[in-house]
Amino acid sequence: MIPKQTVNMTDVAARCGVSIASVSRALRGEPGVSPATRDRILSAARELSYVISPEASRLSGGPTGRVGVVVPRVDAWFYSTIVAGIADEFDTVGIDLVLCTLPDPAARHRFFEALPLRRKVDAVIVVSLPLSSRERTRIDQLGVPAVFVGGHRDVGARVWIGIDDELAARQAVGHLLRIGHRDIAMIQAGPADPDDTDTPWATDQARIDGFHGQMREAGLADPTVVTVKWSIDGGSRGMEELLSRTEPPTAVFCHSDEIALGALRTLRRAGVAVPHQISVIGVDDHPSADVNDLTTVAQPVRDQGRIAAQAVLTQLGGAATVSASAQRVNAATTLPTRLVIRGSTAPPR
Amino acid sequence: MIPKQTVNMTDVAARCGVSIASVSRALRGEPGVSPATRDRILSAARELSYVISPEASRLSGGPTGRVGVVVPRVDAWFYSTIVAGIADEFDTVGIDLVLCTLPDPAARHRFFEALPLRRKVDAVIVVSLPLSSRERTRIDQLGVPAVFVGGHRDVGARVWIGIDDELAARQAVGHLLRIGHRDIAMIQAGPADPDDTDTPWATDQARIDGFHGQMREAGLADPTVVTVKWSIDGGSRGMEELLSRTEPPTAVFCHSDEIALGALRTLRRAGVAVPHQISVIGVDDHPSADVNDLTTVAQPVRDQGRIAAQAVLTQLGGAATVSASAQRVNAATTLPTRLVIRGSTAPPR
DNA sequence: CTGAAAGCGCTTACAG
């Protein structure tokens, strides 16, 4: 039972007849306390169900015990899964996760100008945000280690974790080519607001570069590309646009599974048979890809979060408490992607 | 530009030739500072790009500026959408969101025993966790206001926000009855570990009660119910079980859209036509429900998060900064659910 | 309206 009024270090010290200095040392596992007194202190702390005041601890030079996680949104499968991976890892070592979402350009701008995380966290994980140089500077000014997941892999000396987006695109397009498609279009996810060049989003160039590269190498120049918003509705509209053409493609490479799901919806409503009339492939291996029998290129999402969290723990010097697998975190870690063949792709008729 | 070393209140005070007491008052908008000095202080703070040390502030009696959000998981649409709603609201007033996930019974137990949020937050929002009395006590011992979203609506004097789960079930079943179905089964989401009676999860009785109630009133006793894990795979298995019976039902009410999506997958693989041979209905209006043309009962998810956040802000006395709509938060707020008719339901043949 | 001073609950040299 916890007494109504807060228990302080003084109370623990009094109960053991030692100074608060010893309590502080014992509780943090610092050397300089005899095993006997350490034990007494530890059990007294337990009996009083004492918890250290993070504020006081921090003020006196300790860490905050908090790490900021910055994501564009949480209400999207990809991001929430990364956050879940981070949370798993932090939970095991008792780090608190402070979540920051930047759902729109205004929020993003506010975040980087106000820097609400200043003085509040020991480190920060930035997910899927290709940073402008101004933003990069601001993150530097946080004055704590930063780890990046996705976005530009070019993050200087900082740790980056992600996949090879160009390769993922090539894997997808390679599959379509291999089974005989020549007339392949892409539905690309572009920025919500094309005018907003200041705030690049996760929808980087790599996937479309991979698409073009692979097509070019197959001797197919100038393939059709339509650009839409990254959402199910965006995918729907993209496919509507493709169906509006005189000669729809026989296969469509979608920037992501969400786009592909929208595309499939349009095809179903239009009565176009998948894969018989049009093949569709996505990227991600979203849970709904399985449900909708969508061929895709899978990427390990939760692992990206996990590894990012481990990288943070390593940088915070918590190496001792980090699992062995996390001991070595390189500056850039590229996780593998792989083709998952399902029923939405087949050779052209 | 932020100087390399941290700027403190002392620096701001020195720059204006006032005491730190005045700076403290001015920055927090407290009375007792002349407009002139207040202005000077405010602009000095801006020039130095000073931010208050939350730790020092807190230690001296101020709030932490943080609110804990406890969810079973983030990597599920329902929870992440609620978190997004909360985050939206907190962002506007500068409250930090500390996320706690309890993915399994062990994590849940650890959370309620260790109470890692103690001394760290000004309030807590508990999402979709029907609490045991022990757990309730522990939340009380946090010593801060608590707001509940979903779970048991019976939370004493505390604020509760949710939907009427029994009504939602009745709306779904009512639709099936109205279009002529009599042979209706339910795929219910049950606890992952039926033995673990200590830690009830979100899968409460209300939806199955609504199902049984509505069936009884239609004169249909003892309808078939299969219980599975709350997941897409669970739904798949539930439908497999129903298809194994000699006489499969003509319609299936699924505990949630995720369950329904799994059920649809099984039906597709089994070559059973939806809705011609079997009608399927879910609850939630998950984004994939639209993609898969699934009839469902929609609930406002993001709003539940928003309203919970507003309730917290109100309780923290931030009434002045809360939008008008949040001014009145009742002890229990029940949000409406509504039928969304799509293509997965039709009269029986 | 303004400031000097105590105190919040810790950590960290510094002595012993």
Added chain:
DNA sequence: CTGAAAGCGCTTACAG
């Protein structure tokens, strides 16, 4: 190994 004391950066009565 152990403790007394200074100090972290604020807020809050208490005087003026």
